[in-house]
Every structure is written in C-alpha cells, then in structure tokens.
Amino acid sequence: MEIRQLKYFVGVVEAGSFTKASALLHIAQSALSLHVRQLEERFGTQLLVRDRTGISVTASGAKLLERARRILKEIQLTEAELTNTVTSPSGEVTIGIPSGAARVLSGPLLESIRNELPRVSLKMIEGMTGPLEEWMAAGRFNLAVLYRTEDSVGRMTVLAREELSLVAPTDEPPFEDSVCLADLHAFPLAVPMRNNNVRRSVADVVAQHGCMLDVRFEVDSLSTIINMVIEGKAHSILAPSAVQKEAAQGLVRTVKIVDPVITRSVVLAVNPKDERSPAVSAVRKLIPKVARTLIENRHWSATAPDAG
Template sequence: MELRQLQYFVKVAKKEHVTQAAEELHVAQSAVSRQIHQLEEELGVALFVQKGRNLQLTSVGKLFLSRLEEILSELERAVIEVKEFLDPEAGEIRIGFPHSLGIYLLPTVVASFRRTHPNVKFRLRQGTYNSLIRDLMKGEIDLAFISPFPEKHEYVSGHLLLEEELYAIVPQGHNLAENGTIRLEQLKEDSFVMFSEEYSLRSIVLEACEKAGFAPQIGFEGEETDTIRGLVAAGMGVSLLPEMALTEISQLQPAKVRVVEPQVTRSIGLIQRTGEKLPLVAEGFQSFLLHFFQETEKTMPST
C-alpha cells in the first residue's frame, strides 16, 4: 500500500468523480483508476460503487476514509513539524477564530507578528464556539481564539486574553440614539436582531436581558456581525455587539450606546489541546500573543 494510492483514494472520495479528481491531482485519469483498483485488490473489498456518472463510497469505504483522514492529518503534521524543526521561522500556524474577531483583532495581531516573522504562513479557519473546539480536538487547527473563554474543559485549555464590552446598537432615529448611556431594560419594548442559536454571542445577550428583567422580542436573526449591524442600521430592530465589531465604518451605521445596567461583557481567550506540545512556530505565536495583550491591552477596544 503506497501513500500515493491513499492520497488518490481520498481525492476521489471527496470529488465522487475520477476525472475531476485526476484534474485536481494533475495526473491522467487512467493512473487514478489504476491506483484505486490496486488499493481495492490489496484490501480485498470494494471501496466505491458506481451511481450514474459519479462514484459513491461503500460502507467499508466510508469507514476507511474516516480512519485514513486521521492518519494523513497526522502525517501532514509530522512533515510540518520536521520543517519547523529545521526552520521555525518558515513554518505554518493553523488557527481558528470566530467571525467577530476577524474584523479587528485577528488582522491586528497577525500583521504585528509578521513584521518580525515575515516567512511564517497562516492557515485560518473561521467557526462557531463548538466548531472551533471540535476542529481543535480533531487536530485540524493548533490554536483558536474563542469567546467565551472556557474556564474548564476536558480536552482544551489556554489563556484568557481580555474582557470586551458589548454595546447596544440602535437605528440612528431611535429615541435612545443620542443617549450617552442606557439601562438595558429601556430596550425591552424593541424588536431584537439576534445571532443564530449556534453563536455564543446570542446566549450572552439573552443572559443580559434576563438580568435586566425581560425576554427580548426577536424579530430577525443573522450569522455575522456585519449582518446584525446592517439590519439594525436599516431600522429592523436593536441589538448588542462587541466593541471590536463596531470599529469599521460603513454607509449603514447604527448608533452605539453604552449599557451600564447591567454591564455586558464577553471573555476572549486562546486555547489549544490539553497536554499536547504545540509546533514550534505556533508556540512562538502563542508567546507573542500573551506578551502582546499584556503590553498593549490598553490600546485594544475593551472595557
């Protein structure tokens, strides 16, 4: 069994088509077909069945794929670690982040790091709270920015970086738009533009409203801070957003008002797999981040 056979198998399984797989692999279709056939003969099972013009994995093919992806992921990681050992300044950092941190925080820290480490590459993956932890546990990323920071978790651990304030946002013509501060209960009669259920910011807003003595009326839902901000600016309701999500200026701009009762914040942290040594390049980036937030927290948008 050769590595090339396994790589061809994975590509065909993903594309469900030999010709398309061959095109992406930049090899002849016959070469791919031959390697798949040899692999099936060696294993003594059929990995694919024909369905129309496409190929579909058999049950045993699906099982083989799931195990093989783990093996190839570890092999890729081993190759990266060897390269990093030889030249840690030219490695790759695999890091996950939620959308709300991709607007300001992530570009800021990556740009700052690359000023002194210009040859380091970044592989970025955006996700929700649960998907980032899942990707970290599966070994698909090495580090993740996450919010809220999980104080206790069986499989991941890390460092709290900062606490960030959430502001109320209302349409420009709203009767509270010119206020310097408000109590959250003053929005209880308004319709809320809320994040979808898989986003941690939704639970933060719901908990804040509960503390203020009301359950918000949800009129619209969205999955990105830009969408939430745009809907509020267009008069579709009110919401709460982290301050970093409000740094960008756009044509549709809501009014931003500080909430003083209760004050609403979220924790932001950096996590990794518990008990596992980071690749050298990721370890260097982690150290940089801890120093960065210790030294420059006062320059970041925060409470």
C-alpha cells in the first residue's frame, strides 16, 4: 500500500466526488479511480459507493478513512520535525505575553516572524501576569514574556527596563510631571490582583519605604483598568507602554513616580524542555531584536537592557 493511495482516498472522500478531487489533487480522474480500485482489491472489500450525487463511504471505507487520516497526520508531523533545522526552522511556537507588553510588542513581533521565519507558526496567548506565570510554570508555553525585579531576573533574557508611572485622568491631580512615592496614598487606585507581578513590585517598594496605597479596586483586566482611569473613576500604577496609545490621544496622563523610581525588567523565559528546538530558538533570538528596534525608534517607552 502506497502513501499516495491513502492521500488520494482521503482526498476523494473529503471532496465528495472524483471530479472535484481530481481538480484539487491535480491528478487525472481515471488515475484516482485506479488507485481507489487498487485499494479495494488489496483489502478485498468495497470502500466507496458511487452514485449520481457523488460518493459515500462504506463501513470498511469509514474505518480506512479514520486510520488513513491518522497515518497522514503522523507523516506530516514527522516531516516537519525532520526538516525543522537551524537554517530553516519550522513548526508551531507558543508564547505567553502580558497585556501591557502585548500592546507594543505583539504586532511588530508577528510581522517579524512572518518576514524572517515564514515556516514558523506563532501561537500567542495574551493575559495578565499572574495566570501567565502559572501557565508557564506548568509548561503550557514554549516561551513567555514576563516581568521581574532587577534582583530576580536570573538566567532569563532582559528585553527592556520600564519605570512605573501613576496613570491619572486628564482633568484630575496630580498635575505635575512627577509624584513622590510617599504621596501616592492621596490617589484612589484601580490595580491588578495581588498575584500580579506589577502589583507585587509596587507593594514591595511601598512596604520598604513605609508608605501606604489607597487601593479601591482590584481588577485583572488591563482594558478595564484603563477605561476606569479614562472615565475618572480611579488612578492606576502601570508602565507607560501599557497606556501609550491613550496617553498619545490625551485620554490619560502618565506621571513619573520618584523618590524612589519603581523599575521593572521585561524578560523572556524559555521552557527548559524546548531549548533545543530550532523553531523555539529562532523565535527566542528574534524577540530581543524586535524589542530593541521598538525602543530605539521610541515606539516602546522603555530603556534597552544595556543602556545606563
């Protein structure tokens, strides 16, 4: 039994007729009929019923169809694995990315993957940092963009460093360009849940300096938090990149937090079991390049890892 015979058989069944299958598979209808007949002779049973409306499968044909699809799928996967080389990586790569970083990084990254790694299929899952951390730890991603404090980066690749800001409604205080950490207590806040890395980073710095925050709302949705600020219902503490679009449109203002500045690192983590995958390695090398280009072109309000 030849692989192409299985391919032709499945093609005929899925097309619904020999005529349509002939056009889709680019093979003469007579040749298709011959291959199916050879299969029927080999198995000693009828596989297809032909009538005026097209074809239908017999009970034996249904069994072969199920097995043939599995076999062809395994062959496809095997070919992908064997041709997935360092020089021409291919396959699916899954990456988790926080909502804030996704607003500046996802579009350019997808464009770069399409142009530079055309055989790689990128599956991107966006979410808040708490769930992303848990899913990465559970091995659900090949790669993940995460947030870390300076002392907890470890072996992960630093993509950028961001300074957190107070995000304020346009017509409410503070109206200065900066606000001291000790003065943040004056502003009602809408912030992510406690398992969020940004929330933890702020809480750690606040606790170290004996300050207080007026947390009115805990919301695990970046878009909801931003809308609450726009509507004047609360302030928030976010990275400027998370609200670049709204700030540029004059919908919100970003006020730099000082004394001290709250800095976080945007890092790239890789699942240890995927480190040797050519496709994962290729995407892993491309992401820092995309991030640096965004920073240099001022499309990402952050600093490069080796800048000052």
